[in-house]
Amino acid sequence: MTTPAIQMRGIEKVYPDGVKALDNVDFEALKGEIHGLLGENGAGKTTLMRILYGEIKPTRGEIIVSGEKTSFHGPWDAIRKGIGMVYQRFALVPTFTVAENLHLSYLSIKPQASMSESLDRAKQIMSETGLNFPFDAVVEDLPVGLQQRVEIVKALSRNARILILDEPTSVLTPIEVRELFKALRKLRDNGITIIFITHKLKEVIELADRITVLRKGKKVGALVNDNINPGILAEMMIGKSIKEIGEKRRSIGRKTLLKVEGLTVYDEHGIIKVDNLSFEIHSGEILGVAGVQGNGQRELADTIAGISNPSKGKILLGNKDITGLPPGERYKLGLGYIPESRGIGLIFDMSITENSMLTNLHLILSKGRRIQWSRAREISGEIVEELGVKTPSLDALVKYLSGGNQQKVMVGREIVREPDVIIVAEPTQGLDISAAGFIHSTLLELRNQGKGILLISSDLDEIYELSDRIAVMYEGKFIGTGTPEELTRDKIGVLMGGVRT
Ligand SMILES: Nc1ncnc2c1ncn2[C@@H]1O[C@H](COP(=O)(O)OP(=O)(O)OP(=O)(O)O)[C@@H](O)[C@H]1O
Ligand SMILES: [Mg+2]
Structure with a gap:
């Protein structure tokens, strides 16, 4: 038997x-x-991989790379041993060009290398893997899918033989996922070891040769990917079988809860992001907005919520024109907003109670406009209870909660004031299947109570699971709309690329 590329033993x-x-x-x-x-969430996957990457030290245990016992004092040691890691939050310098980033990273293994030498090395990897991107673009202007490619090529340029990818697909479109998988298979065939963290069981079954499952910090098992179905994996992960979410499609109500008319939004560079968009959401309806991230979805959500201003157009909540109102006024009138990033929606150094109040101040201000903290604690207690947030106390800082529990706080604080319309963006990104399932059933329940929901998601499975109607957003417009039955995956895929059928 050949020596494993990586052995980690008794890691604590x-x-x-x-x-x-x-x-x-x-x-x-x-x-x-x-x-x-x-x-x-919280099983210990990232921790285990950060240990392998030399970023944190294990309390106990040993690491053996290609049969040789090693101990790392930092990522540089791990990189020298041929280990590369791509985080979900990329480690690129956002204001540098791609070329500058590649050069900077290559210098760490070859301090004398010239720019052209670094780029030649990158080009070689790009042609081997098919992962292409422009060199002269500034990183922060690139879509996340391309930034990720830069990260992968960067790691491989530094001769990584073991490549760790932490939830690489959660930010990608279906087409980008396919291209990534193609590249990863090529790398594998060239002898590279790839460790792939994901919450998407279908993906792991499609891609992996073998699978290791952790639960609450312990290894449950390692198996060869042969005759495995999502149910088996889910049961290993959770320790019990999961029930399918019981969803009954109800007929959509006639009442229009949200009406958007000719909405036009420019970004700070004067580029049009939302282009003369009109649509309605009815009671008991989830309108799913599919599309490649960066086609105006965020600007649309922010503008409805009142965080950005449109240059043209109207937003009506019920019969009331809310176009010029500040966010707090809109919340008071029955709007809820669950933004796409917990980093934006939450203040990590504040407690659960304080975060719960960020969008609910009007509920806790007395007539003399003083904050009633006892009322605030009552409300946050309700949120924690209702959503099942796992926390030792209401005063715990949200940075200490797992991603799933942070998400529950964001969802809970919006639904606690029973808004009529909820805008929710990427609600389950990075969440495990039980947390995601919980959020999904919560959204369906709200829909069944007659709320109107605007769901923005780049996860097509999520769009199909929840939506009553689907709109595909491309360059600021809804390029196609229809029911989930009318808009098949193939049709959506084509529309997402900007081609009308
Ligand atoms: N820097 C840290 N300090 C203290 N506790 C931490 C730290 N990082 C992680 N933890 C805790 O260690 C446990 C494992 O976390 P880890 O991030 O490894 O989980 P994970 O499996 O990657 O979860 P997810 O799927 O949410 O990314 C969790 O209970 C987490 O709260
Ligand atoms: Mg993790």
């Missing part, structure tokens, strides 16, 4: 605050395999 990690993230975990990945790493 206790964080300084006493959280035991990993407990006696063994992990093994072979040369030239794609290895899926699964587990619920």
